[in-house]
Amino acid sequence: MALPDMVGMVVADMAAALRFYRLIGLDIPAGAEAESHVEVITPNGYRLAWDSEALVRSFNPDWQVPTGSRVGLAFKCASPAEVDALYAAAIAAGYPGVKAPWDAFWGQRYAIVDDPDGNHVDVFAAL
Numbered sequence: 314m315a316l317p318d319m320v321g322m323v324v325a326d327m328a329a330a331l332r333f334y335r336l337i338g339l340d341i342p343a344g345a346e347a348e349s350h351v352e353v354i355t356p357n358g359y360r361l362a363w364d365s366e367a368l369v370r371s372f373n374p375d376w377q378v379p380t381g382s383r384v385g386l387a388f389k390c391a392s393p394a395e396v397d398a399l400y401a402a403a404i405a406a407g408y409p410g411v412k413a414p415w416d417a418f419w420g421q422r423y424a425i426v427d428d429p430d431g432n433h434v435d436v437f438a439a440l
Contacts, residue, residue: 319360323369329429330363337388387435393422399436400424
C-alpha cells in the first residue's frame with residue numbers, strides 16, 4: 314500500500330512562492346530561492362515541496378501549466394485573531410484575497426488567499 318508522503322507544487326517563480334509561504338509561517342531556509350527543488354517538513358510532520366517549472370519540464374517535457382485551482386492547502390492558526398491577522402498581512406503584501414475571514418458554519422474562523430501561482434490557501438482556527 315502506498316502512503317501519502319509529500320504535497321508538491323510546481324511554481325513559476327521560486328522566490329515569489331517561498332516569500333508567500335514564509336509569510337504564512339513556514340520555516341524555509343534562507344537562500345532556497347536559488348534552488349529548483351525546495352522542501353520542508355512542517356512542525357506537525359507534513360512534507361511540502363516546490364519545484365520550478367523548468368525542473369518539471371526537464372523530466373516531463375510535455376508538462377503544461379494547469380488552469381484553475383484544484384488543490385487547496387489549509388493552514389491551522391492558533392486563534393481566530395491569527396486568521397484575521399494572517400489574511401490582512403497577505404493582502405497587505407499584495408497577494409489576492411479569495412474570501413475575507415468569516416465565521417464558518419462548521420465552527421471555524423476561515424479565510425482564503427491565493428499564492429503567487431493561483432493556488433487557494435486556506436487559513437483557519439477553531440471558534
